[in-house]
Amino acid sequence: MQFTQRTHTCGALRAANTGETVTLNGWVDGRRDLGGMIFIDLRDRYGLTQVVFAPQHNTAVHKQAHELRAEYVLSITGTVQPRPEGMANADMPTGEIEVIVDSFEILNRSDIPPFTIEDDVDAFEDLRLRYRYLDLRRPVLQKHLLLRSKVYQVVHRYFDEHDFIEIETPVLMKSTPEGARDFLVPSRIHAGKFYALPQSPQTYKQLLMVAGFDRYVQIVKCFRDEDFRADRQPEFTQIDLEMSFIRAEDIYRLIEGLMQRMLKETIGVDLALPLPVLDYYEALERYGSDKPDLRFGMELVTLNHVVRGAEFKVFSDALEAGGIVSGISVKGRAEEFSRRKLDELTERAKDLGMGGLVWMKAAGGGLTSPVAKFLTDDMIAGIRESMQTEDGDLILIVADARRKLALEALGTLRVELGKELDLVDRTAHRLLWVVDFPLFQWDDETQRFYAEHHPFTGPKPEDVPLLDSDPGAARADCYDLVWNGSEVGSGSIRIHDSALQAKIFSILGLPEAEISEKFGFLIDAFRFGAPPHGGCALGLDRIVTLLAGISSIREVIAFPKTNKALSLMDGSPSTVSPDQLGELHIDLRKTTP
């Protein structure tokens, strides 16, 4: 197609361009007919420029302009002129000027879009996803993807400056299901065999350390075939890295530097370093979560030492069973909590697996509560002191033999109340490390240990002896990066010793043959001089949502899938031809009705 190419983008012109003849290419964003003139905002990725079709300037052109509709694609040529006195638009970078049109070409016409191209669109998400190419014209989505692109550039530059090598690892790899399900790819050349799509490049990046690459980084797609919770995608993007001859603290410093740079260069926020570090047990005890949101207080306070001996069965049962009594306090807002509201909170606590919820209101130097009669004056004073209570505070307490469950339930209440009471500073960015998780988690149902992180995670050096005596007590040399209550990264110092790796697999109860079949090449590799190494992976999709201050990762992915893993635009997944199946040596399974 022959057409007149732009001399400027739609975001470029300023008062200094007055008098210049320019050509703009772009979309008709809106059209107003005023006083016999036609005003059009011409839009491209870079901005909007007002162009004017005036009968007194060019009669024929003005007449033709009546044909123009929303989303038509134009090339217009005209003269830059200042907007008339009092008509400048200070909210628009090009708001001082307009372009009076001498001639124009229609580069393409447009049907009426199924929804209006504007930020506050009221179309259902399904319709927007079906016409994603129109949805993506909305300025807010353009902004999110531009932000995402900036994040990539920060990552590229940062790791390049830090001597990392960017290396691509295979997408077609071996299926080693342990944890989430693999997506499989049938092989045509090798009948009956399958590749898997990577859940992460974990084994490959460790092999790159064995190979001596020292510092590896990759922005990489990973895949998990899960039953999708609200905000998961079957394919997602990680910033994946690994380093040799390092300790956990080296990873902290590296990633902290990246985060500081990213926040500064994308949204202009200063991040103070170093980040706080909480060990897993402390995070659980203080926030009831392994991903605490530090944007507000309301920390959990363990009250075991204060209420020991209380004649309140809920407390005493919990304590006798080695459990926990823990509370949070809502500062100064006790009066907002009616009996009904407190009943709702109690129901919520029950939903979360608790027997109930104890509430106390601080007043007159004491505590008003249905359970106050079971507590001594010392206990009441102790609670007030431990929780730094002032009159007017509301205290909420859970007690349970199941320590972790109780703390997590209270942690959930903390987060929900934080949001509900608007205690969360939504402009804040609070990042921290949560470290030293348990190495294994025991599963009662299958009566076996699972790797809390993944089976290549090293134990804390001082906990190695526990692998023989009490594996469940061993801590991992691992770290999660948490940002405003979301886990955005996770990593560990890896095992680099083949004997230790074999022992971990055996604690996980993997049969020798399965270990050798799935991970034999990695254990083999460790026999040839593997260096001490570690790394981490950061969730890029989530990071971009946090920078954008939004919640849905679908809003930062160009072509996302629904939570049923559908692409509504192209209709995938879809049926394929019998020929294709034949070549892949597979049949569809007959469904039994």
Added chain:
Amino acid sequence: MQFTQRTHTCGALRAANTGETVTLNGWVDGRRDLGGMIFIDLRDRYGLTQVVFAPQHNTAVHKQAHELRAEYVLSITGTVQPRPEGMANADMPTGEIEVIVDSFEILNRSDIPPFTIEDDVDAFEDLRLRYRYLDLRRPVLQKHLLLRSKVYQVVHRYFDEHDFIEIETPVLMKSTPEGARDFLVPSRIHAGKFYALPQSPQTYKQLLMVAGFDRYVQIVKCFRDEDFRADRQPEFTQIDLEMSFIRAEDIYRLIEGLMQRMLKETIGVDLALPLPVLDYYEALERYGSDKPDLRFGMELVTLNHVVRGAEFKVFSDALEAGGIVSGISVKGRAEEFSRRKLDELTERAKDLGMGGLVWMKAAGGGLTSPVAKFLTDDMIAGIRESMQTEDGDLILIVADARRKLALEALGTLRVELGKELDLVDRTAHRLLWVVDFPLFQWDDETQRFYAEHHPFTGPKPEDVPLLDSDPGAARADCYDLVWNGSEVGSGSIRIHDSALQAKIFSILGLPEAEISEKFGFLIDAFRFGAPPHGGCALGLDRIVTLLAGISSIREVIAFPKTNKALSLMDGSPSTVSPDQLGELHIDLRKTTP
């Protein structure tokens, strides 16, 4: 693991560090016992440093060092000292110094590697691929992957500076087989349905233009399930880009700038711009190839006008059928071509589909040849003049009614002779554009047209009328980037008009229902104001081989597959469990014996 971390890498120390106490971490690259001392070259990604265990310096440490073997991983601490008079190694950046060891730790031991870690390894490639993590320790492979990483960084920076947005497109997409086979991914959630892995992000990047992103770039994995020729991989990497409101020349300028920067920044080569542009027909006529190697001359010369009327049936038949007579000349080396050698060349021409090969040797101002008797003196003079012949030249001529086949056969001879006679300047980097290919290629067997490039390629504007009258004559508005005889990139100005796109599909003979099923969403999108746009994709793997001056792309990929699409290291593809198949609603097809 607790260990003493390095203060320097193994490539860092210089004479200026003399006297410093340093710690190095690395691999034992080689060990020499000399005069009671043990010398070890300690290796990491950054270099080699000689470390010395001397009994007079530390008896215990020297004694322990006897245990050290190749590929052990060490942390050594010692003092930097100049090498003794006359022992400096100028070939080694650290060659002025050595480190005399005060203490060391063994961080890991190593079995004896299955092959020696050195550049000139004599192990078979299969063994190297099985132990790829050891193969990758070879300095030459480290160098190639470092080069590849530099290429990524140049690409990232270049496109960022040129206002491109980096956007990721889906890996799980719709199967639209047209051309190569798709890799398929069965859906667990949607029984009987499949995703496909992208052969390219073509449709998505065009939709990004419809969405108004204006300039898109992505370094992206693509997938083709082909029967692999020697140097193909099932997954490969492209630098993929697309731009709106542009002409082909804008793409030329952009990509040329990238190539100039890349050659300069990675291997220090200056590339003169603009690159030459040949149209497809000219490339074919002058080089017998659509990817001409310009590193040497020996251009093809069409002799039709000179030999018309010759009483030599081979020539006259070819000319009467509208074919071609074309020759190349080997300057000044006629004497090297014995009768036997010429017979071999004739056989080769027959292998390439020709009836034979005419040779002529220039001597005494004339031409000696078995066919000279059929040519007039004028014809002989005309051949000499057309081919700028001097005595001592050898001329090789093909003649055939099938013009393209004849030119390609001669083009192949040209390339083979260029290599054999060492006419190719192996240090040269000669890039050019080959443009304006035919839009369609007719397939006699299936009696239909195929898209020469892909079905979204626009015709040359002036050739649009040919779509109705003579589709086979229409040229595409497309361009290939050719580098030293390899195609490294390919692109086109796309169709952005839904009616024109529908017409192209119909010329390709795709049934309405199939078009709508496969590409309906794209044709739909074009109804809502698609801008004029175009782009290209560059083969990153091939580009890195050209920069490295090597031929196999397996040498620039960290974990490549064999030409049977096997990963010898992890053993993929592999069998999967019946449970996995069940969840995916597929069965293995029973093979009929």
